[in-house]
Amino acid sequence: MLFIFAVAVLATEECYRIMTPDLPPVLRICAHIATALFFAAVFLRQLMVLPFFIMLWAALPMTYLMFARPRHDPQQTAMMGRNALATIYVVMPLVMLAAIRMMPQGHFWLFFLLAVIVATDTGAFYCGRTFGRHKLYEAVSPKKTWEGAVGGTILAVFVAALFYRFFRLAGLWSSLTIALAISVSGQIGDLVESIIKRHHGVKDSGSMLPGHGGILDRIDSILFSAPVLYLFLVFM
Numbered sequence: 001m002l003f004i005f006a007v008a009v010l011a012t013e014e015c016y017r018i019m020t021p022d023l024p025p026v027l028r029i030c031a032h033i034a035t036a037l038f039f040a041a042v043f044l045r046q047l048m049v050l051p052f053f054i055m056l057w058a059a060l061p062m063t064y065l066m067f068a069r070p071r072h073d074p075q076q077t078a079m080m081g082r083n084a085l086a087t088i089y090v091v092m093p094l095v096m097l098a099a100i101r102m103m104p105q106g107h108f109w110l111f112f113l114l115a116v117i118v119a120t121d122t123g124a125f126y127c128g129r130t131f132g133r134h135k136l137y138e139a140v141s142p143k144k145t146w147e148g149a150v151g152g153t154i155l156a157v158f159v160a161a162l163f164y165r166f167f168r169l170a171g172l173w174s175s176l177t178i179a180l181a182i183s184v185s186g187q188i189g190d191l192v193e194s195i196i197k198r199h200h201g202v203k204d205s206g207s208m209l210p211g212h213g214g215i216l217d218r219i220d221s222i223l224f225s226a227p228v229l230y231l232f233l234v235f236m
Contacts, residue, residue: 001098005039008094011215014205015086018196018216020079024068027083030060034087038095042102058084090216093223096230103233105169112163113182113229117221119159120152120183127151140194149187156183170236178232182225189224193217 009032016023016031034057041049061083065076100106100113128148136144160179164172193216197205206214 001039001043001101004094004098004101005035007215007219008035008039008091010208011090011094011205011219012086014214014216015090016083018200018202018205019086020082023079023083024064026064027061030064031057031083031087031091034060035091038091039098042095042098045102047099057087090223093226094219097222097226100226100230100233108167108169109229109233112160112167112169112179113222113225115159115163116156116179116182117186117225119155120186121221122152123155124148124152124187137191137194140191140198144191152187153180153183156180174232174236178229181228181232185228186221186225189221192224193220 012031012035013028016028034053037053038050041047041053061080065080097110097113100109103109124144125148128143128145128151131147131151132145134146135142136146136149156179157176160175161172163169164175169175170178193205197203204213205216208214209218212218
């Protein structure tokens with residue numbers, strides 16, 4: 001839980017550094033306090049208080065900007081939006097990841113999630129390099145191809161079939177379906193992070209992981225796929 005919380009704080013800082021480098025420190029501190037409260041609510045299994053924390057987290061930046069910058073500044077609205085986006089984009093999916101860990105067999109489901117994402121990345125890389133002809137989104141990520149995306153999804157479904165064979169976390173068709181959804185959403189998350197970096201002229205989200213970029217570069221797929229798995233488990 002502490003590890004995921006640390007990842008959330010570091011990734012949020014990277015997100016702020018990319019989108020709102022001039023964000024007042026007090027708003028950063030408020031965001032990290034809200035992040036701590038979110039994780040505490042999950043750890044204590046008090047999920048009913050999360051809506052209150054979310055309301056508080058949204059109201060504090062608006063109140064601060066209203067009193068601290070009373071003069072008309074069209075950038076205030078953009079700053080509030082980006083401040084909120086960082087928490088929604090980074091923190092909430094990781095809170096769901098922590099909530100998955102608290103569920104029955106949660107550690108197996110986290111292993112399933114990571115295995116499907118790794119299989120997607122591996123299959124996309126090798127299939128794209130071998131068969132890639134049609135660009136997936138050339139304006140944002142010129143190296144990604146449709147052939148690679150399909151190959152990554154196929155390998156992810158194959159890994160889900162192996163999980164069904166050895167762990168039986170869910171039925172066969174449920175396992176294959178959620179693997180397909182995780183694979184597709186993870187690839188979308190990868191593209192979304194590339195779009196954010198491209199729009200702000202940034203190559204990597206940070207330099208914390210030499211050779212890999214920043215924390216955000218490593219968890220971009222998880223940020224979109226964790227909510228998919230969380231909803232699946234809740235309704236299952």
